[in-house]
Each structure stands twice: as C-alpha cells, then as structure tokens.
Amino acid sequence: xxxxxxxxxxxxxxxxxxxxxxxxxxxxxxxxxxxxxxxxxxxxxxxxxxxxxxxxxxxxxxxxxxxxxxxxxxxxxxxxxxxxxxxxxxxxxxxxxxxxxxxxxxxxxxxxxxxxxxxxxxxxxxxxxxxxxxxxxxxxxxxxxxxxxxxxxxxxxxxxxxxxxxxx
Numbered sequence: 001x002x003x004x005x006x007x008x009x010x011x012x013x014x015x016x017x018x019x020x021x022x023x024x025x026x027x028x029x030x031x032x033x034x035x036x037x038x039x040x041x042x043x044x045x046x047x048x049x050x051x052x053x054x055x056x057x058x059x060x061x062x063x064x065x066x067x068x069x070x071x072x073x074x075x076x077x078x079x080x081x082x083x084x085x086x087x088x089x090x091x092x093x094x095x096x097x098x099x100x101x102x103x104x105x106x107x108x109x110x111x112x113x114x115x116x117x118x119x120x121x122x123x124x125x126x127x128x129x130x131x132x133x134x135x136x137x138x139x140x141x142x143x144x145x146x147x148x149x150x151x152x153x154x155x156x157x158x159x160x161x162x163x164x165x166x167x168x
Contacts (some may be wrong), residue, residue, distance in 0.1 A: 020037060036061075041071045041138065041161035042153040047086040050153045055087040057151075059094045071141055072132050073160055074100040101161070103136020114132070116143050121166050131160070138164030 038061055042054050062068045062100070070091060072078065078100055088098060120139060124132055139159045142150070150157050150165040152158045 001038070011023075028126050035069045037069075038149045038151065039071055039141070039145065039161075040151050041073075041101070041157050042094045043073060043157050044068070044084045045072070045080070045087045045091070046084055051087050054153055055091055058091055058096050062094050062096050068096045069145065069147075070096060070098045070103045071138065071161065072098065073074040073157060074103050074137050075134075091143040099141070101134070102140045116168075123167055124163070134160045135164050139168055142168040 040054055040058055042051060045051050045055070057068060058068050078084070080098065091098060117136065117139065124135055127135060142164055147165075150161060152165075154160040
C-alpha cells in the first residue's frame, strides 16, 4: 500500500490499525481503516526535539483524518505563552485541540466522572497529592474522550498519562 501524500512529505509511513487478542496469534488488520481518537500527551510545547516530533506527528495524523488532541499537564500557572507556545501555532492552525489535562472550561463538576474517580481512588492513593492531581487530570480527560491511542512523550508525562490510561 502506498503511503498517503501527507505522510510521505514528513518522511513517515502509514501503519494499519491492528487488534491483538492473544499472545502467539497473528494480529488482524483493520480493513475498515476507521479514524482513531488519538491523545498525544507531553509536558510542554517548548522548543525541544520531542516537542517538534510530536507536532509533526499530530499534524500528519490530523491530515490522515484521525481525531487528534494534545494534552499538557496542568502545572501551576500553566499557559501557552512564551517558550511553551513554540510549536502551538502550527498545531492549532492544523485544527488540533491543545488542552491542559483536567482543566475544565466550565469549572463545573460532572457526577458521572466523580463516580468513576471514586472507584479508582484506591489505585492512586499511594501517590503524593501533587502527582495524584496530575494523574486525575488525565483520568478525567480519558473518561470523557475514550481515546483509542494514548501516546505519552518524555519521562514525567509517561508516568502521569500512562498511569491514567492504564486505569481508565
């Protein structure tokens, strides 16, 4: 299969979606090629190599008709200003959402999310309050979005988003 033109320009190749059920069996290719809900999680969009690769991947996935969202941890006073905005303009111009994990636009509590969080409380109780708040932010996003793929970048975000993805 020839790669889509958007991927070729970026030096990437198309990978088919697979379903692996049991070790030792061959994965089955998804011939329907339905769009995936992809969440890309990273600590910031500052001027770094991982951030640049995330931006390229996000834009290529969006061009291939996948639903892409970028989540950043909601550190104190986080904003897309200064160096944190380095790759944001290209990403936003591609129609991709950038959001801080757990930061509500309305500020309202949603009961169905609270019920799910209560059932996860024992799984994250060992974390420090600060780390727990970051993990809970990602959990809330994953409950709402139900992504097919969570791709976390760099060490700290691998912990926060990775743990949240496994728990939801």
